[in-house]
Amino acid sequence: MIILNTGGTFNKIYDPIKGLLIVPKSNRAVEEIIKNINQNIAYKGLIYKDSLEFTDEDREKLVATIEKLDEKSIVVVHGTDTMDKSAAYVAQRVKDKCIIFTGSMIPYSIDKAEASSNLTLAIAKGLYAYEEGVFIAMHGIVAKHNRVYKDRQRGVFCLK
Amino acid sequence: MIILNTGGTFNKIYDPIKGLLIVPKSNRAVEEIIKNINQNIAYKGLIYKDSLEFTDEDREKLVATIEKLDEKSIVVVHGTDTMDKSAAYVAQRVKDKCIIFTGSMIPYSIDKAEASSNLTLAIAKGLYAYEEGVFIAMHGIVAKHNRVYKDRQRGVFCLK
Amino acid sequence: MIILNTGGTFNKIYDPIKGLLIVPKSNRAVEEIIKNINQNIAYKGLIYKDSLEFTDEDREKLVATIEKLDEKSIVVVHGTDTMDKSAAYVAQRVKDKCIIFTGSMIPYSIDKAEASSNLTLAIAKGLYAYEEGVFIAMHGIVAKHNRVYKDRQRGVFCLK
Amino acid sequence: MIILNTGGTFNKIYDPIKGLLIVPKSNRAVEEIIKNINQNIAYKGLIYKDSLEFTDEDREKLVATIEKLDEKSIVVVHGTDTMDKSAAYVAQRVKDKCIIFTGSMIPYSIDKAEASSNLTLAIAKGLYAYEEGVFIAMHGIVAKHNRVYKDRQRGVFCLK
Numbered sequence: 001m002i003i004l005n006t007g008g009t010f011n012k013i014y015d016p017i018k019g020l021l022i023v024p025k026s027n028r029a030v031e032e033i034i035k036n037i038n039q040n041i042a043y044k045g046l047i048y049k050d051s052l053e054f055t056d057e058d059r060e061k062l063v064a065t066i067e068k069l070d071e072k073s074i075v076v077v078h079g080t081d082t083m084d085k086s087a088a089y090v091a092q093r094v095k096d097k098c099i100i101f102t103g104s105m106i107p108y109s110i111d112k113a114e115a116s117s118n119l120t121l122a123i124a125k126g127l128y129a130y131e132e133g134v135f136i137a138m139h140g141i142v143a144k145h146n147r148v149y150k151d152r153q154r155g156v157f158c159l160k
Numbered sequence: 161m162i163i164l165n166t167g168g169t170f171n172k173i174y175d176p177i178k179g180l181l182i183v184p185k186s187n188r189a190v191e192e193i194i195k196n197i198n199q200n201i202a203y204k205g206l207i208y209k210d211s212l213e214f215t216d217e218d219r220e221k222l223v224a225t226i227e228k229l230d231e232k233s234i235v236v237v238h239g240t241d242t243m244d245k246s247a248a249y250v251a252q253r254v255k256d257k258c259i260i261f262t263g264s265m266i267p268y269s270i271d272k273a274e275a276s277s278n279l280t281l282a283i284a285k286g287l288y289a290y291e292e293g294v295f296i297a298m299h300g301i302v303a304k305h306n307r308v309y310k311d312r313q314r315g316v317f318c319l320k
Numbered sequence: 321m322i323i324l325n326t327g328g329t330f331n332k333i334y335d336p337i338k339g340l341l342i343v344p345k346s347n348r349a350v351e352e353i354i355k356n357i358n359q360n361i362a363y364k365g366l367i368y369k370d371s372l373e374f375t376d377e378d379r380e381k382l383v384a385t386i387e388k389l390d391e392k393s394i395v396v397v398h399g400t401d402t403m404d405k406s407a408a409y410v411a412q413r414v415k416d417k418c419i420i421f422t423g424s425m426i427p428y429s430i431d432k433a434e435a436s437s438n439l440t441l442a443i444a445k446g447l448y449a450y451e452e453g454v455f456i457a458m459h460g461i462v463a464k465h466n467r468v469y470k471d472r473q474r475g476v477f478c479l480k
Numbered sequence: 481m482i483i484l485n486t487g488g489t490f491n492k493i494y495d496p497i498k499g500l501l502i503v504p505k506s507n508r509a510v511e512e513i514i515k516n517i518n519q520n521i522a523y524k525g526l527i528y529k530d531s532l533e534f535t536d537e538d539r540e541k542l543v544a545t546i547e548k549l550d551e552k553s554i555v556v557v558h559g560t561d562t563m564d565k566s567a568a569y570v571a572q573r574v575k576d577k578c579i580i581f582t583g584s585m586i587p588y589s590i591d592k593a594e595a596s597s598n599l600t601l602a603i604a605k606g607l608y609a610y611e612e613g614v615f616i617a618m619h620g621i622v623a624k625h626n627r628v629y630k631d632r633q634r635g636v637f638c639l640k
Binding site for chain 3: 512513516517518519521591592593594596597598599600601603604605607608609619620621622636637638
Binding site: 009014016017019020021081105106107109110111152153154155 | 329334336337339340341401425426427429430431472473474475
């Protein structure tokens with residue numbers, strides 16, 4: 001299994017000089033969470049963007065990265081706003097792997113609970129319920145990417 | 161699904177008057193973690209002990225509680241030191257449910273990451289990979305209770 | 321002594337729906353910090369703004385509030401970007417009290433250390449070193465407002 | 481100014497293997513708090529004990545360390561249970577310095593607020609209100625050591 005960390009709220013940290021939350025070019029949140037997982041899990045960072053800024057070039061880069069991987073189970077950490085769009089993009093191009101998108105509404109650096117829960121859920125899908133396809137694992141929901149949506153008013157992922 | 165919260169390090173909070181970590185008669189850690197799980201999950205507290213103090217009477221009480229439940233998927237939050245012993249005790253008595261023991265090495269009140277990860281892993285087993293039996297879900301490992309042990313020197317749960 | 325809480329980074333909390341840090345209409349950060357102070361300290365919230373949005377009308381409101389208070393020792397929690405400007409404004413109008421401005425670079429909700437340290441420093445000035453005038457208490461520095469500046473590159477308050 | 485860090489609850493961290501809070505041979509809590517203080521403050525660790533285990537030999541070592549220091553302002557981080565006893569011991573032996581004892585009821589590693597507030601209060605006394613003598617700075621109270629006591633039922637330091 002490998003985790004591809006593309007950024008999003010999951011990774012954001014507070015920059016006191018700018019007075020803003022930023023997506024750092026860092027995998028620290030992923031690294032800290034997988035310390036609690038006694039499995040052999042690799043990770044790799046790329047793109048490092050808020051998902052509102054994701055372009056189709058970024059999605060192309062994500063597909064190209066996935067296609068080169070030997071791993072069949074792949075967790076993608078991604079911003080929540082366009083997670084469904086990137087998942088659909090990947091689903092059209094990659095057919096022979098189990099790819100699970102996850103992320104969080106609250107940065108790991110602000111509250112470790114949600115990000116830890118979501119990433120563990122995604123990892124559990126890849127480790128224990130492998131099947132080919134592209135999935136979203138968020139807030140206790142794990143399903144095919146096109147059956148999950150973000151309820152933007154409540155800030156919760158739900159089944160369609 | 162229902163969570164039975166029996167105490168353990170998972171729940172401990174610091175008591176500044178005593179200068180010690182205590183197991184409170186409270187389900188707050190469970191409540192906070194399942195706020196991040198968009199599933200219908202009940203919970204109930206009982207026993208509320210450090211697992212080194214668990215007796216066979218406590219285990220009997222746990223079995224009696226499980227037998228009365230309508231739910232077939234049951235997560236048991238338990239201290240890590242005798243989790244295997246309580247799981248074996250329950251396994252001899254309850255055959256027709258999916259019972260998943262979990263807990264954590266670090267209290268949720270001190271570091272939310274591990275407890276959130278472990279509880280989510282246990283919930284995912286019950287929700288997405290139901291099978292009759294008694295399991296332990298800790299540190300990314302999910303397996304039959306008698307195949308998992310606590311490596312006491314490293315503080316990590318492992319597969320036998 | 322009374323604390324007037326006008327907002328600023330000190331108070332910011334993460335809003336998961338908006339994906340932004342916001343200034344809540346709440347005094348929770350002040351309330352939590354003064355639980356650790358065994359002194360009779362009142363507090364009152366007003367304005368509740370990021371200090372980049374502070375107008376002279378807000379400053380006028382702050383002066384009017386201060387003038388009506390019986391307390392002679394007043395701590396003002398304020399955003400860091402225009403703290404010096406508001407302090408200068410108040411200093412021209414109020415002469416017979418000890419007014420100490422403070423705030424923080426990092427929200428209390430993200431890291432409790434800096435906000436707790438700065439507010440305690442401001443309180444200590446009012447309680448133990450009362451003198452008429454308007455002061456800034458930040459980062460271990462306590463001095464007349466016009467002798468303190470924010471080094472915007474390093475994010476640290478310094479003596480001129 | 482120099483901080484002498486002798487241990488106590490202030491410094492405690494959770495040891496997941498032992499399942500206990502321990503006093504580490506480390507000054508990390510002091511180091512993190514003084515990052516928020518823009519003053520030239522040295523620190524040195526010694527003894528590193530829970531104050532219930534402090535002996536007169538430890539107090540003798542503390543006095544000997546203080547007597548060798550060039551600094552006149554000295555903050556001593558100490559456990560809360562025998563802080564008054566150690567302060568009285570030092571007061572009988574050292575007359576020509578400003579020595580301020582502080583600590584906390586809750587470990588910095590569990591909640592950063594109280595430890596940050598107490599240490600800042602002690603530092604403010606040394607920096608801004610220097611006077612010869614031995615003081616206790618806790619919970620917003622700063623006074624001669626023999627005028628301050630720990631209310632053990634409420635867990636709060638108070639003036640006699």
